[in-house]
Amino acid sequence: MALLEIKGLKVSVEDKEILHGIDLSVGAGETHVIMGPNGAGKSTLGFAIMGSPEYEKTDGTVSFDGEDITEESTDKIAKKGIFLSFQNPVEVPGVTLSSFIRNALEQVTGERIRLWDFKKKLAKAMEALDMDPSYAERDLNVGFSGGEKKKAEILQLLMLRPSLAILDETDSGLDVDAVRTVSAGIEAYKKDVGGALLIITHSTKILEALDVDRVHVIVDGKNACEGGRELVDNINENGFEQFVK
Amino acid sequence: MKEKTQVADIDRSMYDFRNEDKDAYRIENGLTEEIVLKLSEEKGDPEWVREFRLKSLKLYNEIPVPDWGPDISGLNMDEIVTYVRPNTDMKTDWKDVPDEIKDTFEKLGIPQAEVKSLAGVGAQYDSELVYHNVRKDVEEQGVIYTDFESAVKGEYGDMVREHFMKLIPPTMHKFAALHGAVWSGGSFVYVPKGVKVAIPLQSYFRLNAPGAGQFEHTLIIVDEGADLHFIEGCSAPKYNVANLHAGAVEIYVKKGARCRYSTIENWSKNMYNLNTKVARVEEGGSIEWISGSFGSHISYLYPTSDLVGEGARSDFTGIAFANTDQNLDTGCKVAHRAPNTSSYVNTRSISKGGGVNTFRSSVYVAPNAKGSKCAVSCTSLMLDSESRSDTIPAMDIRTSECDVGHEAKIGRISDETVFYLMSRGLSEDEAKALIVSGFADSVSKELPLEYAVEMNNLIRLEMIGAIG
Ligand SMILES: Nc1ncnc2c1ncn2[C@@H]1O[C@H](COP(=O)(O)OP(=O)(O)OP(=O)(O)O)[C@@H](O)[C@H]1O
Ligand SMILES: [Mg+2]
Numbered sequence: 001m002a003l004l005e006i007k008g009l010k011v012s013v014e015d016k017e018i019l020h021g022i023d024l025s026v027g028a029g030e031t032h033v034i035m036g037p038n039g040a041g042k043s044t045l046g047f048a049i050m051g052s053p054e055y056e057k058t059d060g061t062v063s064f065d066g067e068d069i070t071e072e073s074t075d076k077i078a079k080k081g082i083f084l085s086f087q088n089p090v091e092v093p094g095v096t097l098s099s100f101i102r103n104a105l106e107q108v109t110g111e112r113i114r115l116w117d118f119k120k121k122l123a124k125a126m127e128a129l130d131m132d133p134s135y136a137e138r139d140l141n142v143g144f145s146g147g148e149k150k151k152a153e154i155l156q157l158l159m160l161r162p163s164l165a166i167l168d169e170t171d172s173g174l175d176v177d178a179v180r181t182v183s184a185g186i187e188a189y190k191k192d193v194g195g196a197l198l199i200i201t202h203s204t205k206i207l208e209a210l211d212v213d214r215v216h217v218i219v220d221g222k223n224a225c226e227g228g229r230e231l232v233d234n235i236n237e238n239g240f241e242q243f244v245k
Numbered sequence: 246m247k248e249k250t251q252v253a254d255i256d257r258s259m260y261d262f263r264n265e266d267k268d269a270y271r272i273e274n275g276l277t278e279e280i281v282l283k284l285s286e287e288k289g290d291p292e293w294v295r296e297f298r299l300k301s302l303k304l305y306n307e308i309p310v311p312d313w314g315p316d317i318s319g320l321n322m323d324e325i326v327t328y329v330r331p332n333t334d335m336k337t338d339w340k341d342v343p344d345e346i347k348d349t350f351e352k353l354g355i356p357q358a359e360v361k362s363l364a365g366v367g368a369q370y371d372s373e374l375v376y377h378n379v380r381k382d383v384e385e386q387g388v389i390y391t392d393f394e395s396a397v398k399g400e401y402g403d404m405v406r407e408h409f410m411k412l413i414p415p416t417m418h419k420f421a422a423l424h425g426a427v428w429s430g431g432s433f434v435y436v437p438k439g440v441k442v443a444i445p446l447q448s449y450f451r452l453n454a455p456g457a458g459q460f461e462h463t464l465i466i467v468d469e470g471a472d473l474h475f476i477e478g479c480s481a482p483k484y485n486v487a488n489l490h491a492g493a494v495e496i497y498v499k500k501g502a503r504c505r506y507s508t509i510e511n512w513s514k515n516m517y518n519l520n521t522k523v524a525r526v527e528e529g530g531s532i533e534w535i536s537g538s539f540g541s542h543i544s545y546l547y548p549t550s551d552l553v554g555e556g557a558r559s560d561f562t563g564i565a566f567a568n569t570d571q572n573l574d575t576g577c578k579v580a581h582r583a584p585n586t587s588s589y590v591n592t593r594s595i596s597k598g599g600g601v602n603t604f605r606s607s608v609y610v611a612p613n614a615k616g617s618k619c620a621v622s623c624t625s626l627m628l629d630s631e632s633r634s635d636t637i638p639a640m641d642i643r644t645s646e647c648d649v650g651h652e653a654k655i656g657r658i659s660d661e662t663v664f665y666l667m668s669r670g671l672s673e674d675e676a677k678a679l680i681v682s683g684f685a686d687s688v689s690k691e692l693p694l695e696y697a698v699e700m701n702n703l704i705r706l707e708m709i710g711a712i713g
Contacts, residue, residue: 047664050664050668052664053660053664054660054664073667073673074664074667074668075667075668075670075671075672075673075675075676077668078667078668078669078670079670083668083669084668086665086668089665090659090661090662090665092662092665092666092679092680092683093683093684093686094682094683094684094685094686094687095679095680095682095683095686100666100669100679103671103675103679104666104669104670104671107669107670107671107672107675108669108670139683156669160669160670
């Protein structure tokens, strides 16, 4: 049984249908890639899986770990083990990165965490991501550069240890070095947590060090093509033109 | 964990415990000359205080109820008990305080905080102080910190008389007059020249008796070049009858001195909080108000800074949370009466469940206050469309050589932010509570740690109905 199983999913925003019946199946610990042109509906799929109330599921099902989560609320979905790294992380004034992660961790695990243990873990994860320790006490994403926001997303991923991570263009807007550190962070997640990955990307850099199990191409809110890693190279060479009917 | 959003369900048990008070002395309900005289006799007032009370009562009867703020017709003075004396005199050791009362303050964390981080504590229960103590080393610095009645009658009687209700004369408004007539309890602080009190003093006012009023008087004199942080705490359990709080705080900040006055007022929702606070700041001195208004059915609260000396400064940082059935009229007044004075006002308000917040600021710049600066900024957060938030700035600027600015913003919680936080496992209520805590951060940052934690708990209480 797959970890994430999406069948015939249709999603509308403000009564406009964006996804017209998506199928997707990700096994535990697998790494899948989603590619597709701008506006194809990739981020929409991520938000829909995560249960955003703004994205209405009009048909189809999403199940996770054998449970139907189509109508589940976002926090419950997160607690079941799905994490979404946002394409555009939100700024939250007055809430420090550190206190937020601690709060989230306590919600997800349902346990109190000793401050000292937490700080140690956080410092270690931040070091691995080459983040300045002072960022822990800065307000969540406020005034972070695009790249810093993405690193902060991966930091949350490493701390929260979900069984499925959806990374929505986590690699875009990163400089060469940052892509390398973020990739290292994702590898660390795979290695330590053994979770599954659903990577939405326009580039191949972030995939270099990963074993990709499956590549899905989404065009105009529909599955256009599916294949192995070679599909990435194909797209890099020939673009999405070939899938547009 | 409990997650509730209905206000009726709010679990205030942490503040809501009440004692029966069977042995306490209660004066008759109402406000007549006879009652005031009896109160005065019970308290053993000196002659001048008794005269002052009678004069104030007369003014109270003459001055009309304010016609510009929230409706207080639900407050009937004939039903209010103005004086309730607990069945104990004041102690200097918690061991000697009767169990039930000591227990109250322990639940509120006062003796614990005293050991950890306070230089002195006064604890008032209904109308009288039950405990007052100041640390030896602070006492040795010459700092006076006593209950108000001993200050009136003791060694500092003249000093008290010279300053008492001079910043808040009973003519100021109806509830200042009421205060002048029935005041009881409160603290007196004198910090001598050049003395810096390293850690805060705290007075806590607990109103336990149903239908009672609390009218404590706090007088603080920070002499030249001295430095003090004073914390005031208050709370009360909820009753079905109206309770009244009409305290007065007068602060004298002398040349080059500094006083920081921090309060978290945490009243139950049957409380009418008509409190008056005024600081008079001399040359080069500064007053810093940190003010948190939680609870109460109706509040009128506008800490006032009278900047009378060149270069005097006032900083006001405030927050008010109005929930269902609450109308909080809060704000700040500043009078610039000398050159190069400055004032900064930064407030935040949160309105929820039909609650109403009104923020009033009043700025006066005298003709001679050239080179003065004033910046007022207030931000309101509306949690739903039934709640209300208004800003009423008043400015009276008598010189062109000054710099006065006012800025007001109203915001809502964005769905996007709630979704982002929920995607990390926070429930909708938790997410909103966290966003509101973040919104209040500019105020909690100004508070000592324990009080920042308490304020955060109060926010959670209003947002979720339980303390996590
Ligand atoms: N909240 C929204 N309100 C209105 N339209 C939306 C909303 N979210 C998505 N859409 C629309 O749905 C379509 C798909 O958008 P989506 O962001 O999912 O594309 P994408 O594949 O992630 O594109 P990109 O590669 O540029 O990130 C677009 O036409 C977009 O304008
Ligand atoms: Mg996208």
